[in-house]
Structures are given as structure tokens and as C-alpha cells.
Amino acid sequence: SASAFPPQKPKSELVRTSLRLLTSSAYRLQSECRKALPAESSPSTDIQLVTQQVIQCAYDIAKAAKQLVTITTKENNN
Numbered sequence: 001s002a003s004a005f006p007p008q009k010p011k012s013e014l015v016r017t018s019l020r021l022l023t024s025s026a027y028r029l030q031s032e033c034r035k036a037l038p039a040e041s042s043p044s045t046d047i048q049l050v051t052q053q054v055i056q057c058a059y060d061i062a063k064a065a066k067q068l069v070t071i072t073t074k075e076n077n078n
Contacts, residue, residue, distance in 0.1 A: 014071050022064035029057035 009017075032053040034040050041047070 011071055011075060015068065018064045018067040018071065021060060022068070025057050025060035025064060029054060029061065032057060 032050055035045055036047060036050045036054070
């Protein structure tokens, strides 16, 4: 009998996915922050856009960190 719920991803795969998001977001955050530095910004730098990108990266980092906490908490409680 087929289950009504699809099989869940193995925890190790979820951890890898979260770590990938965390790593890529951290690199993007670093890159976006560099663009905003006076020494590295060009006159054409759109600071408002850079700020939005920084906020998005920070959000993605928080989301990935929350996923990791959720996964490890569940593992520790089992």
C-alpha cells in the first residue's frame, strides 16, 4: 500500500542542503558587503539594491541555521 506521504529525505541529505545554503549565502553576503564599502564601490553602485541583497542573504543564513537546529534537535530527541 502506497503511503499518503512521500518518504522524507534522509537527515544527512537535509543537513547537506542546509549547509550548502548557509555556505552560499555567507559567500554572497561577503560579496554584497564588499560592494557597499567606499573603497570598493563604484559610482554606479546601487546602495539600495546592495542593501536589499544583504538583507536577503542574512535572511537565507538565518533560515539555513534554523533548519540545522531543527534537524539536530529532532535527531537528539530520538
